[in-house]
Amino acid sequence: MINAERLSKIYGSHGNQVVALDKIDLQVAPGDRIALLGRSGSGKTTLINLLAGLDRPSSGLLEIAGQGLQSMSAEDLAFYRRDKIGVIFQSFQLIAQKTALQNVELPLILTGMAKSKRRKLARESLEKVGLSQRIKHRPYQLSGGEQQRVAIARAIVNGPSVLLADEPTGNLDSKTAATIEGLIVEICNESNATLVLITHDESLANRCASRICYLRDGQLFDKPGEAS
Ligand SMILES: Nc1ncnc2c1ncn2[C@@H]1O[C@H](COP(=O)(O)OP(=O)(O)OP(=O)(O)O)[C@@H](O)[C@H]1O
Numbered sequence: 001m002i003n004a005e006r007l008s009k010i011y012g013s014h015g016n017q018v019v020a021l022d023k024i025d026l027q028v029a030p031g032d033r034i035a036l037l038g039r040s041g042s043g044k045t046t047l048i049n050l051l052a053g054l055d056r057p058s059s060g061l062l063e064i065a066g067q068g069l070q071s072m073s074a075e076d077l078a079f080y081r082r083d084k085i086g087v088i089f090q091s092f093q094l095i096a097q098k099t100a101l102q103n104v105e106l107p108l109i110l111t112g113m114a115k116s117k118r119r120k121l122a123r124e125s126l127e128k129v130g131l132s133q134r135i136k137h138r139p140y141q142l143s144g145g146e147q148q149r150v151a152i153a154r155a156i157v158n159g160p161s162v163l164l165a166d167e168p169t170g171n172l173d174s175k176t177a178a179t180i181e182g183l184i185v186e187i188c189n190e191s192n193a194t195l196v197l198i199t200h201d202e203s204l205a206n207r208c209a210s211r212i213c214y215l216r217d218g219q220l221f222d223k224p225g226e227a228s
């Protein structure tokens with residue numbers, strides 16, 4: 001499902017460069033759940049942004065769901081994100097003025113789907129995350145855990161084959177975090193989506209993932225090592 005070979009991302013220009021990802025190799029099979037652990041600044045979000053097609057590699061190969069992302073046009077990358085990818089962020093990233101239902105419906109508007117069908121799918125997605133009773137609430141009327149549920153519903157409304165989660169429980173208390181973790185794993189199991197979960201928390205990684213990888217200074221390892 002995911003195949004990265006010698007994938008690098010270098011930010012900045014000459015004399016002021018940051019090597020955020022340094023020739024990493026990563027293979028993830030369809031339906032696999034991997035966790036990426038690493039210190040702040042180790043390149044975790046950079047990697048998620050590349051996998052999501054939100055940013056482009058500086059060099060190397062990146063194939064996801066049979067498509068080579070490194071050579072795609074901006075338009076094709078937008079289609080790729082729309083059709084294949086769901087992303088969950090630490091800070092939820094909901095639109096404050098919109099209701100839960102409208103937030104979840106948003107990715108479907110890009111597909112040109114009829115409104116009645118969009119609404120139906122958005123309702124079903126909110127039902128999956130247990131929020132049927134909150135569809136007209138705006139983000140400020142929801143608890144942190146509920147806001148993250150809306151964000152999960154939005155991430156899965158397009159039926160993504162890859163779910164990317166960047167510290168999805170980082171802003172939640174431990175009890176709510178456990179519920180959200182459980183929900184993400186359940187959704188991946190049900191839909192057979194491939195999961196890439198970023199976290200600082202090794203025990204969360206152990207609970208959610210079938211495999212753990214470690215990022216250190218932009219390099220990827222399959223063992224923790226002394227610096228992690
Ligand atoms: N847009 C950018 N321009 C320049 N440097 C960047 C940019 N984004 C990230 N970096 C640098 O790249 C490195 C990796 O950043 P990244 O955000 O991937 O880290 P992270 O592992 O997600 O950290 P955290 O756990 O704090 O979220 C850092 O040194 C950061 O300063």
Ligand SMILES: [Mg+2]
Pocket residue numbers: 044045046166
């Ligand atoms: Mg990050």
